[in-house]
Amino acid sequence: MLDNLGSNLKDALRKLAGKTVIDRAAVEDLVKDLQRALLQADVNVKQVMQLSQTIKKRALDEQPPKGVTAREHVLRIVYDELVLLVGKTVEITLGKQIILMAGLQGSGKTTTTAKLARFFKRKGMRVAVICADTFRPGAYTQIKTLCDRIQVPCYGNPAEQDARKIVRDGLASLKDEVIIVDTQGRHALEDDLITEIIDLNEITRATHRWLVLDAALGQQAREQARRFHDAVNIDGVIITKMDGTAKGGGALSAVAETGSGIVFIGQGETIEDLEWFDPSSYISRLLGMGDLKALAERV
Amino acid sequence: LVSFVRDREFIISEKDIHDILDELEMGLLESDVAFSVTEEILSHIKSDLSGSKRKIGTSVDSIVRSALADALLGVLGEGVDIVSYIKEHDRPVKILFTGVNGTGKTTSIAKVAKFLQNNGFSVVLGAGDTFRAGAIEQIDVHGQRLGIKVIQHQEGSDPTAVLFDTVEYARAHQIDVVLGDTAGRFHNRANLMNQLAKIRRVIKPDLIVYVDEAVAGNDAVIRAEEFSKSVGIDAVMLTKVDMDPKGGAAISIAHAVGKPLLFIGTGQAYEDVMAFNPSAVVADLLGDA
Ligand SMILES: Nc1nc2c(ncn2[C@@H]2O[C@H](COP(=O)(O)OP(=O)(O)OP(=O)(O)O)[C@@H](O)[C@H]2O)c(=O)[nH]1
Ligand SMILES: Nc1nc2c(ncn2[C@@H]2O[C@H](COP(=O)(O)OP(=O)(O)OP(=O)(O)O)[C@@H](O)[C@H]2O)c(=O)[nH]1
Numbered sequence: 001m002l003d004n005l006g007s008n009l010k011d012a013l014r015k016l017a018g019k020t021v022i023d024r025a026a027v028e029d030l031v032k033d034l035q036r037a038l039l040q041a042d043v044n045v046k047q048v049m050q051l052s053q054t055i056k057k058r059a060l061d062e063q064p065p066k067g068v069t070a071r072e073h074v075l076r077i078v079y080d081e082l083v084l085l086v087g088k089t090v091e092i093t094l095g096k097q098i099i100l101m102a103g104l105q106g107s108g109k110t111t112t113t114a115k116l117a118r119f120f121k122r123k124g125m126r127v128a129v130i131c132a133d134t135f136r137p138g139a140y141t142q143i144k145t146l147c148d149r150i151q152v153p154c155y156g157n158p159a160e161q162d163a164r165k166i167v168r169d170g171l172a173s174l175k176d177e178v179i180i181v182d183t184q185g186r187h188a189l190e191d192d193l194i195t196e197i198i199d200l201n202e203i204t205r206a207t208h209r210w211l212v213l214d215a216a217l218g219q220q221a222r223e224q225a226r227r228f229h230d231a232v233n234i235d236g237v238i239i240t241k242m243d244g245t246a247k248g249g250g251a252l253s254a255v256a257e258t259g260s261g262i263v264f265i266g267q268g269e270t271i272e273d274l275e276w277f278d279p280s281s282y283i284s285r286l287l288g289m290g291d292l293k294a295l296a297e298r299v
Numbered sequence: 300l301v302s303f304v305r306d307r308e309f310i311i312s313e314k315d316i317h318d319i320l321d322e323l324e325m326g327l328l329e330s331d332v333a334f335s336v337t338e339e340i341l342s343h344i345k346s347d348l349s350g351s352k353r354k355i356g357t358s359v360d361s362i363v364r365s366a367l368a369d370a371l372l373g374v375l376g377e378g379v380d381i382v383s384y385i386k387e388h389d390r391p392v393k394i395l396f397t398g399v400n401g402t403g404k405t406t407s408i409a410k411v412a413k414f415l416q417n418n419g420f421s422v423v424l425g426a427g428d429t430f431r432a433g434a435i436e437q438i439d440v441h442g443q444r445l446g447i448k449v450i451q452h453q454e455g456s457d458p459t460a461v462l463f464d465t466v467e468y469a470r471a472h473q474i475d476v477v478l479g480d481t482a483g484r485f486h487n488r489a490n491l492m493n494q495l496a497k498i499r500r501v502i503k504p505d506l507i508v509y510v511d512e513a514v515a516g517n518d519a520v521i522r523a524e525e526f527s528k529s530v531g532i533d534a535v536m537l538t539k540v541d542m543d544p545k546g547g548a549a550i551s552i553a554h555a556v557g558k559p560l561l562f563i564g565t566g567q568a569y570e571d572v573m574a575f576n577p578s579a580v581v582a583d584l585l586g587d588a
């Protein structure tokens with residue numbers, strides 16, 4: 001994710017090395033490089049423009065505290081702004097919970113549902129899945145097959161047309177600690193389906209509503225996320241297909257739009273390919289400069 | 300005197316077109332035309348127009364906009380008429396669908412199958428995704444609903460064998476068109492791309508249709524280039540245009556592979572498939588420039 005950002009920024013920051021006063025041209029270079037990298041990674045164009053303006057303004061206007069070099073000062077500002085973009089750490093609790101999966105068609109909800117089920121099961125929890133996708137041909141077979149592989153019960157009924165009914169019946173019959181509800185794909189302009197997910201959220205009184213987004217999603221991410229967030233109050237984003245070459249910047253825009261954070265990252269097609277995500281260590285790695293968080297706090 | 304005024308010309312400077320180019324750049328990026336493609340197209344326009352002579356009275360903005368419209372139309376090309384293509388080729392015409400995970404290959408196959416049926420062709424489907432859970436069931440349900448035979452083996456079996464059998468079936472039953480499904484795969488997985496190359500060698504498809512989605516951002520370019528290099532692309536199907544009516548990804552992909560767009564997908568129903576109309580795409584992108 002955003003991996004070319006690291007090398008771009010390193011070059012730009014090098015120009016500030018050893019300087020005591022902030023050099024306007026160097027800051028402008030840095031902002032240009034940052035813009036380029038973020039746009040190539042699919043971060044929303046308007047967000048990129050805002051973020052780069054803020055970095056430029058702060059870098060030039062704010063006085064570096066005593067004993068802080070120009071380079072450290074600018075680095076800290078970049079760090080602060082990237083933290084806002086990448087979002088906050090989402091805590092995963094191991095208590096009783098219901099998770100509602102939401103997202104566009106084909107984003108990876110069903111695959112991720114199985115990955116999450118495996119994750120919680122390995123933490124020693126009793127897990128079950130409800131298949132609330134009554135639309136896609138083969139949807140039930142798909143999730144049932146995956147659940148069988150990890151020995152997790154899967155509630156569903158391919159003959160039933162009403163997702164609301166399946167979810168009600170499923171919740172009544174399942175007594176497991178963690179229940180993950182897989183839903184059909186939908187997008188912002190499909191009002192009936194947006195209403196359906198609002199209803200499913202009410203029926204389940206879901207503990208979490210996680211938005212599953214493809215790493216390749218482009219400029220639409222922000223608008224789509226806004227609609228899902230208005231509908232069901234998204235509290236976490238899962239970025240899938242990070243094993244390809246896409247950078248996930250669209251999903252980052254969704255994180256900013258929903259004020260949430262990245263919960264997990266999907267790294268492959270098989271059930272094991274799920275990674276937890278830690279925003280601050282990620283940014284430090286991205287900027288390739290050791291423990292930036294410590295630096296930011298020290299400064 | 301009158302004719303002298305009419306013929307007066309002025310020379311466009313880089314400065315004259317700077318603002319409008321910036322504005323158009325933002326517009327293209329916001330419509331998901333990939334960064335690299337946007338830069339390249341606009342820098343061509345800039346160098347073509349700077350220093351060129353124009354009649355006084357024509358606005359610089361409209362000159363730049365129409366140059367961009369022409370450039371985009373050039374990138375998009377003409378589209379393919381699949382019905383005449385099939386009529387002109389030996390039966391069965393074999394069409395293989397490829398692309399990364401979840402872009403809409405299987406659904407598009409069902410839509411194209413229905414479209415071909417409506418145009419009087421007989422069709423057989425090959426369940427060449429033997430990998431993803433529920434994939435065979437998915438295409439089988441589509442086949443049942445459309446009354447179309449689906450050749451299938453077990454989950455986990457060799458996709459080349461399934462598609463081979465599909466072609467054999469078409470030959471034996473005088474079927475006009477074979478539509479072969481494949482599992483979604485990433486271009487950076489050499490073993491999976493080799494598997495696709497093997498399918499191509501054995502099946503010798505007439506057309507390889509690469510399926511990608513309108514909502515894809517910059518990665519659309521990278522993956523299209525890689526698929527084009529390793530297995531080839533003859534035509535493109537752009538799906539999920541209903542999510543992203545701007546469809547700048549069409550430009551990114553066409554620019555990357557230089558192949559025509561076959562259809563666009565505009566929803567999940569069988570009817571949600573449209574012939575590709577390049578001037579409509581450009582009009583949408585430029586806000587009717
Ligand atoms: N390589 C890779 N493929 C993934 C990942 N997550 C999901 N996929 C694949 O993406 C495709 C779509 O995944 P699904 O889980 O069916 O997506 P969905 O959101 O449930 O789709 P709908 O229910 O149709 O909306 C499948 O081919 C999955 O195998 C991932 O992290 N990496
Ligand atoms: N809104 C919309 N959804 C679409 C369109 N085309 C396909 N879909 C949906 O996208 C999801 C994925 O479609 P599939 O046909 O399974 O995609 P695929 O490329 O075969 O996926 P894999 O085989 O897993 O790689 C399904 O929910 C489809 O209904 C489209 O044009 N518009």
Ligand SMILES: [Mg+2]
Pocket residue numbers: 109110111133136139183184185
């Ligand atoms: Mg699903």
Ligand SMILES: [Mg+2]
Pocket residue numbers: 404405406428434480481482483
């Ligand atoms: Mg498929």
